[in-house]
Amino acid sequence: MKPLAIFKQKLDALFATQSALMQQACYAIGIILSKAISLFLLPFVASRLGLIEFARLETVIALLNGAVIIVSFGMVNLLYRQAGKATNDADKRQIVAQLIGTALCMAILIIVSVFLSFSMTLPLINQITTLSATELLLCTLIISLEGVLGLCLAWLRMEEKAFLFLRSMLMRTLVYSALTVIGLSYDYGLTFLLFASLAASLLQAIELIAHQLKSTGIQFNKPSLWQTLRYGWPFVLSGLAMYASQGMEIVILAQYISPEQLAAYAIAIKFFLIAALCNQPYLLWWYARRMNVLSDASKLNSAGTGATLGVLIAMTTSLLIWFWSEWLITLLFDDAILEAMHFLPWLLAAGVLKQWGALYNLGCFSSENSRAQMYIELSTGAFCAMCFPILIALYGVHGALYTFVFSQFGRLIAYWIVSQRVLHIRYPLTLLTKGILGLVVILMIAILTSMMLPSFSGSDAMAFVAPLTVPLCASIASLVWIVKLGRPYANLL
Structure with missing residues (x-):
């Protein structure tokens, strides 16, 4: 010892x-x-x-x-x-x-x-x-x-x-x-x-x-x-608001849908969390860096660039998860879990919107007053707490998914408006537009290729290789594209 x-x-x-x-x-x-x-x-x-x-x-x-x-x-x-x-x-x-x-x-x-x-x-x-x-x-x-x-x-x-x-x-x-x-x-x-x-x-x-x-x-x-x-109770309210916006819906879903469908939804959530986990290295670096950037008026444009690159990275990781999810779910889980593929795009979209809100709120961090963030998060949680029971009762899993997307979209809009009023920051919209268009083109090519591949995969070997080819090529293309976009800004951040 x-x-x-x-x-x-x-x-x-x-x-x-x-x-x-x-x-x-x-x-x-x-x-x-x-x-x-x-x-x-x-x-x-x-x-x-x-x-x-x-x-x-x-x-x-x-x-x-x-x-x-x-x-x-x-x-x-x-x-x-x-x-x-x-x-x-x-x-x-x-x-x-x-x-x-x-x-x-x-x-x-x-x-x-x-x-x-x-x-x-x-x-x-x-x-x-x-x-x-x-x-x-x-x-x-x-x-x-x-x-x-x-x-x-x-x-x-x-x-x-x-x-x-x-x-x-x-x-x-x-x-x-x-x-x-x-x-x-x-x-x-x-x-x-x-x-x-x-x-x-x-x-x-x-x-x-x-x-x-x-x-x-x-x-x-x-x-x-x-x-x-x-x-301590204000922190409890804040924590419950976050729980209401993600976590509480599983308890409500358990009352309305079958265990098999709930299991498929839970697996979709896990894949969504993998996408969020992939974003952590950049976010941990950027969250520590952004305060230094915001404190220097000459670097505000760099702040907008750093946030926009974070948004594009979030979109890229979500695409990577989407490309590989069907093959992984088929390989690792029961056939009944394949329904998770119908839920995953909604969750990934909500996750990207959530990251946008977390990154495009720089103005809120230029002030010591954090009430604006608290009100936005509480409002998002209250919206989810009201909508989850109603929409899940009406539409099942899709009711939860609709609530996710709309709540995160509303949160993004609120953060954008409040943040820009506190501190106007010029975000590089050209970089954002170029990045989104490139990723959309890669996604469309991947979907079209996936639809055509079954007609070429006659042998057993091709039937195994074909599902891997599209995710691999699309993943490489997405990573190359995002690195190419971000490299010119590496020394500015």
Whole structure:
């Protein structure tokens, strides 16, 4: 153990001396790799569970995500705000210690509350999705831990403990993945998946709380608890607005469509998330860069260029996912999942609109007042919360898809108008138009070629190669086109 401990100390020392860029890279790698590993597990999980149980898993995950937003009570945001305002290191550590203590108190309160109301809570949840008593217990423990874990991870970022953050995230993901593979190989089902998630969370919690005790200690403070309850609710509302715009619809869909169709929709969502994940490297770099650009009046044109390149990258990654999705879904999933191909274009379109809104809002970040962003996000969430139940009841999955596209289009328009009023920025519309036209031409050629290829694929070898040829050529063409467009601007950003 001693050589291992020395090795860990040397790694921590190495990362402590790295630049801010290296620190950000570690945070990005930890988050992206964790999501990527989970996505790689997806075909195995779907095949071992079956479509009905897989649909139930997605519904349970959606419920857990909503519950975590509520029970976390915006404590991570409070941590950043209060610790960021601390005048010295001792005060900062005391604030963090009190918030961690508050999070632990909240976790205990959640567990006790669910136990006391078990006879009412279980039948209520079973009206939404089938859940056993054991599964509800596991879900409660998972939810109660998430608030504590979120605070500990946020403190690691404030301490710039990038390697510990990376190690913690990967350990949790790898433990969960290993237990999932073992459990599903023996057909233990959804209950074991929840146990695997709890076990991985517990291991992460033990490591992070041990670090927290060394770093800040833990204090149980009644005024801190009341302060969290008093000031945390705006962050809860903001989180619920984001949940309403993406996540809540699965819970509603589960009441109106078949498990097979819900499973197909869930797979389409996963492919949509892969497209979003592919955008992260550029976005993480640009979000850190844009504030420096906006602070210099002579570089405002560069700000518009950087945002426009981000939009074109988002469109390109969505096209790449679309090109490969049919072949991958056919190869990796049950035939019933092919219906996901009908849902995916809508989701990708909504995702591109969402990225446009996130990138074409530069004016909002030129001011310290963030109320405009909050009102826009709350309005988007309220629109989705109202439209999802109505349109899903009328049109099923397509009702959810219509809501996605219209809500993100409205969000984009709102951000554009508000942002330009605060700070007028000239976006390179010629670059945007040229990029869109090039990608549309590539898409049309790919569609026409796909329609003609079956007549040429007579042999078994050609039947296998043909579906790969179009995505491969179209992907290369899209990447070459976007690189060609962006290269002249590389030195300006």
